[in-house]
Amino acid sequence: MTLIKTAALAIAASLATSIAIAGHHEKGEHINLAAQPGQIMVVYHWPCADTDAGLTLIKEMIAYERDASPYPYSAAPAVHEDGALVSVDVHGSAESMEKAFAWQAEDATWQAQFAAMAAACGSADDLTTNVLTMQ
Numbered sequence: 001m002t003l004i005k006t007a008a009l010a011i012a013a014s015l016a017t018s019i020a021i022a023g024h025h026e027k028g029e030h031i032n033l034a035a036q037p038g039q040i041m042v043v044y045h046w047p048c049a050d051t052d053a054g055l056t057l058i059k060e061m062i063a064y065e066r067d068a069s070p071y072p073y074s075a076a077p078a079v080h081e082d083g084a085l086v087s088v089d090v091h092g093s094a095e096s097m098e099k100a101f102a103w104q105a106e107d108a109t110w111q112a113q114f115a116a117m118a119a120a121c122g123s124a125d126d127l128t129t130n131v132l133t134m135q
Helices: 002-021 051-068 094-106 108-121
Strands: 040-046 073-079 085-091 128-133
Touching (some): 040 094, 051 073, 051 108, 094 108
Antiparallel strands (some): 040 085, 040 128
8 A cells, every 4th residue: 555655655755746837848938038139239328207198109119110110129118226217129130230320319219209209208318328338
């Protein structure tokens, strides 16, 4: 009888372990890296007088960039713990980032959206940028 109890306990423990780790390989359970080595991450930080309006505008700007930019990159809006607006952009390379910046400087719609952000936030002089080369 003891042998049966021991075998049953071993099987139960084995099943419990299997159930506990089941699904660890599923995509929904895994968080991808924020960026790959060699990519460029740009973190914008902009204190904003009207955070709600600024957040709406930055989301519109990101949606426009996604559809209109000839140089693809990802961007995600956030609100910093100090209340400032943040955008985290990831570019495939430094060259791609420079091309995207040049496109932004020349694109009238993007410039109008940036001006609207400046009006909502107060001043573009308060915008800071940190450029990171991912390793």
